[in-house]
Amino acid sequence: MKRIINPLALLLSTALLACSCVVFAESLRTQADQSFSRGNYQDALEFYQQAYSANPGDWALQYNMAVCHVKLGNWAQAREDFMALNQQQPDNPLVVYNLAITEKKLGNVDLARDMFFDLSQGSEDESLALLASRQYRQLAGNEVSVGAGPSQWIASIDVSYGVDDNVIDSSTSESTEDKDSFLETLVTARWYQDGAHKKDSWYLEGTGLFSRYQSVSDYDMDLIILGVGKSNATDFGRWLVGMRAETSQLGGEDYLQTLSLNLGLEGDFNHQSGWSVNLRRQDISSQSSDYDYLDGDNYRVDLAYLGKLDNGLRWKLRYRFDDDSRDDLISGSDFYSYSVNRHGLMLQGIYLLDEWMFIGKLEHRISDYKDDHIIDGVEDHRQDSRDQFSLRAERRLSSNWIVSADYSYTSNSSSLSQYDYDRGVLMLGAGLQF
Template sequence: MKYISALLLIIVCLAKAYANENAGHQAFAQQDYQSALTHYQSAYQQNPLASTLYNIAVCQFKLGQWQNAQTSFKQIKQQSGESDLINYNIAVTYKKLGNTERATELFENLVLFGENEQIVQLAGRQLDQLEFAEFDQQLNEQTAQAENSYPAWYLSTQLALGSDDNAVAISTERSSNKSDSLVEALVSAGYIGEQQTQQFWSINALLLKSKYQNNSDYDFSVMGLGAIKHFTFAGINQADNNDYFYAAANFEALSIAGNSYLNNTRLTLGYYYPLNTLQVIKVESQYKKSSAASSEYHYLAGDAWQHRVSWQLGDYNNRFKVTLDYTIDDRNDLTTEDSFTSYSANRHSIKLDKNVQLNHWLLNFSAQYKVSNYHDKHLYSDGSELLRKDNKLSLSQRTEYNLNNNWQLFLDVNWADNNSNSSTYSYQQTLLMFGVSFDL
């Protein structure tokens, strides 16, 4: 009789547990997570199943009871063993509790060793969000520190030593087949008058000088002045997206071998639109007017329209960027007594950029493929004609090491292969630059 009573008691408990479990399911379906939690806890007391404990943990998660949910998930792990899903949920609770270091460690373990592909993808997204949140926090801290210092001046300098295995004449686009070393110096300075993103404006100036050791004909310099302004339009911009329009104006004076070359004026109008916290689309149009500083370069003067669309995933230090570019380049071209050379072309390109931040290191990888279709046929002195078309592949890699907040060491590796149906303009070039930069 005693055993029958015990058996009946067990049956009654199981029946109550089933009833509470079922009531919990109904409350959960109605998103009444507090009632569902109460029913699941009663069911667990009557019949401690791992599945019921999981339901308890999920309700605690839905209610924002992060510490309780973490304890429940850990208890499930002790009872049932390792599981990608349980480990993922534990990692999320650490993130919610503010322990981003432990959360990052657990998400990284899932990415490296997880067996459930869907959970691995979710863990990867969580890592991206944590990295962006850390960057956003740093940016907010920097902005808060800077609020009392705006308007502000800034200064950036860069000095590099380089090696060029095939200097290319900028004025003729022809290779020299000459190797040489060079020194390059860059100084840029500016004034920021407003730090708010949608109202930002600044003015800037730069000086770039590149000097070859043995072939001074390839020395190049640029002096530039510019300004940029962000602005919004009522009824167009979305305040919650932080999107904005921007306009920029730039003037550049270019020199070759110490002699004035071209003067460029650029006017730019663009639109910046964040799709979400990690993705941005930017659309831009630019008009460039080039005038010859010397009659010797009259053939390169003219107008150009450039249209560009870019998509970026991630922040600057850990980004992937794709840029599509289309340019209509209309120059004066070179006409002589018995020949004609076209420098006017429609150019379209695609460029891929990837930045990776590793502690003090910042690595950038980029690849660009550009096609140039020239407007008119070349006419040679022997009477032959050729409609020029170029395909250019450019690969580059930049490695930066941050010594501190102001000083960086860098190494640039640039390789280009211009394949033209005119052998005159076909070349390969490798340019290496090593230097130091300073930002203030």
């Protein structure tokens, strides 16, 4: 005997079953939320998983499971879950932020830093952009953004104690053969008109550098820099234009003033490499008749190629050319040339390891002076070759405090022996970034 199925009864039973599943899933979700609020993340995860089995495809449940894995320290699974969520909603900034957190925890610092940077620049959620900016600055060991409003500024104060085994006269580039200790203070600040979009914003900047030698105070340096500029992001790249004014004192006496115009363009070849071109024109004037021979102007061309490796190492190869024209020094029958053409090649590497940042730099520079020196009636052409190595190790103690150690070694070889020198400088410092 055949059993006749009533279509209406079948429809009702199916509807009741669906309702039962929904009620069951909501009950599990409620239990999961309660367990999560009490900090019982393992129980919460199990309830969310059961609720998801009863209601597969629920995006919110997927997200909650991923967060539970974060709370439990299951970073690999959390990363897998957030990657799946990111594929479903690639423009969801909260998912990207959490994915970046998991990449950071798993040691993929370079990738996490790039993700935080993109969020800090492009997220419309200002609070999330600020959080991403702080994460980026911690990983980059650089500036820390403050404020979640449309205007934003960054600032830092660094104080270092150093030992200089051969103090160099800044005005003549000659060795003093004096060994001395010094205290150096560096203050920097930059304000952005649109803090959420630094790549397309007006900015103001200020820098103060103050060094004090213990014994050879004639070479103490005070330098103040003020600048204004505009950056603009385009499809081709980002261009920058700006002006800077500098004033300095040497040994407590007025030294030089400069006014410079800067123009730059930078862009990316791909995700792993980029480029930049910078041009500068600088007018230099002395503030004391003792330094009139340094009056003049400078033209600079700076070309750079930047890249990064899969292990997180960032590197930059830079070529720089300077055309420096000065008034030069006439002292009686003697003549000293300070007008020079310079070619410089630099290789820099930056490596992040946990809370540490290491910066190494190698630089080779050739200086060809335009006019011959005349000393005691003898004409000599001056040409210098300078090699410099520097290494910086920096550790972040918190979101605001860092400690650092710097060492640099410079060897200058000149066709005129009075400009030959070797110099080593060691510095230990602490910085506050806010």
